[in-house]
Amino acid sequence: MRRRDEDKQQRIKNAIVCVTLREGINGASIAKIAQEAEVSPATIYVYYQNKDEMLRKVFKEFSHQSYVYMMQCVSPEMNGPELIESMIRGIYKYTVEHEEAFSFVEQCSRCPSLARAVCDTDCCCDVFDLIHMYQSRGIVRNMSDFTLSSVLFPPVRYLAVNCRNYGFDANKELAELVSLMQDLLLI
Missing domain, CATH: 1.10.357.10 (Tetracycline Repressor, domain 2)
Known part of the structure; x- marks a missing residue:
């Protein structure tokens, strides 16, 4: 299991906000969020089980x-x-x-x-x-x-x-x- 990195997690949170504001909730995909945060999509799953949990926790x-x-x-x-x-x-x-x-x-x-x-x-x-x-x-x-x-x-x-x-x-x-x-x- 990969270690958690606070800097990456913060970049992911910031990307969630940016992508959601730009694309809407339905348009905010894991792939787009990963690209915005400059991490792989797999990295997001280190912090969140799925998109719904991710949005709920950050919200x-x-x-x-x-x-x-x-x-x-x-x-x-x-x-x-x-x-x-x-x-x-x-x-x-x-x-x-x-x-x-x-x-x-x-x-x-x-x-x-x-x-x-x-x-x-x-x-x-x-x-x-x-x-x-x-x-x-x-x-x-x-x-x-x-x-x-x-x-x-x-x-x-x-x-x-x-x-x-x-x-x-x-x-x-x-x-x-x-x-x-x-x-x-x-x-």
Whole structure:
């Protein structure tokens, strides 16, 4: 059995993202990914059993990264308004700074078999644990994790994508969104 090489595995992950964005999920073959990563197709099977497992694992990893990034922007000592603002700005910054990873996650989330395998609430348990702490303190409104996820994340990602696509400065819109979310989520 061949040894695993972290550099090769990272090149494969990057190739998965590039090829999937360029060719779509159905067009992203092992052969195309191997060519993009400059490895043999057999090398990919050292890391993944098949294409479905490969996409699922990389989708889950990249989905999780955005929440890890956001958690680095917040702390349990923040007051409610600071928490909401830091979360929103963290999501926004990650989406803008990691455009390809974000686009890959968005594309995979539209594929039913992948979306079932990776759920937002599974990827961001730490985020919800922090919010639950604020809910128990009577700072953040009580709502389900699914409701919170659908209210908090999509508008920020939408703003980031449209700022990129239309080339405008989002500071005003981001401030408005922060204020709106604070009004919606805080008691």
